[in-house]
C-alpha cells in the first residue's frame with residue numbers, strides 16, 4: 001500500500017480548502033439555460049482508493065449534471081452490446097476540435113472522430129437505442145449507473161433535459177447530418193431525446209467516484225466483486241479517456257494531470273488512476289475548452305501529491 005488513509009484524507013481536505021478559497025473559477029456553461037443558474041462557488045472532490053477507502057472534501061454530496069461524463073458509461077454499454085462493431089460507427093482518434101464541432105463530420109463522411117465528442121456520443125446512443133423504445137434505452141443507462149454506484153437514488157434531472165431539448169439546435173444539426181450519411185439507424189428525435197436525457201443524469205462526486213471504480217480495477221467493481229467488463233476493455237476505455245476525454249484540451253490534461261479523465265460541461269470530471277483510485281471532482285466554472293477550471297487544477301495537485309500520474313512520479 002503506497003499511501004495511508006490519513007495521507008489521502010489530508011490531501012483531499014487540503015486541496016478542497018485551497019480550491020474553495022480561489023477566486024479564479026472559470027465560467028459556468030450558459031448555452032444550456034438550466035446550467036447557467038448553477039452557483040459557481042461550489043467545489044467537491046471524492047477519491048476512492050483500491051482498498052475502498054473514501055476521502056471526501058467540499059460539496060462531495062451535492063448532485064450535479066454529469067453531462068458528457070455519461071459518454072463513458074454509454075460507450076461501455078454500447079461496447080457490451082455490439083462489441084468491436086461499434087468502431088464502424090465512430091472512430092477513436094482525438095479530434096483536436098471543440099466538443100460540438102461539425103467540421104470534421106463532412107470530411108469523414110458522417111463518422112465522428114471519437115465517442116466522447118457530441119457527434120460520437122450521439123452515434124453511440126443510437127446504437128444503444130436500436131431495438132428498444134427510447135424509455136427502455138434510457139432506463140438501461142440509468143440502471144447501469146445505479147448498479148455501478150450501488151445507489152438506486154440516482155435520477156435524471158428532467159429540468160436540465162428539457163432545457164437542452166429546447167435549445168440543443170447544434171446537437172440536432174450534428175444528428176441530422178450523421179443521419180444523412182446513414183450513420184444513425186433510429187429517428188433523430190428519439191436518439192437526441194435519449195442523448196439529452198443521459199447527459200442530464202445528476203450525480204454527486206461520491207456517486208460518480210463509486211461508479212468509475214471498475215475502470216480503475218481492470219473491469220471489476222471492487223465494491224461488489226463483480227466483473228463489469230473485461231480487463232482489456234477497461235484498459236481501452238481508459239486509453240480513449242486519456243486521448244479524447246477533454247476534447248481539444250486532452251493533450252493539456254494529460255500533460256498536467258496525467259490520468260485518463262472525462263469532463264462534462266456541468267463542471268464534473270471523472271478521473272481514473274489505474275490500480276490506485278477512482279476520482280470525481282466538480283466545480284461548475286469551465287475553461288475555454290469547456291472543461292472544469294478548478295477541477296483540472298485540483299486533479300493536478302492531487303496526482304502530484306500522491307504520485308499517481310500514469311507517466312511516472
Ligand SMILES: NC(=O)CC[C@H](N)C(=O)O
Pocket residue numbers: 066067068069099100118164171196199263264265266290
Ligand atoms: N461537453 C459536454 O458536456 C456537452 C454535453 C451537452 N449535453 C451537449 O450536448 O452539449
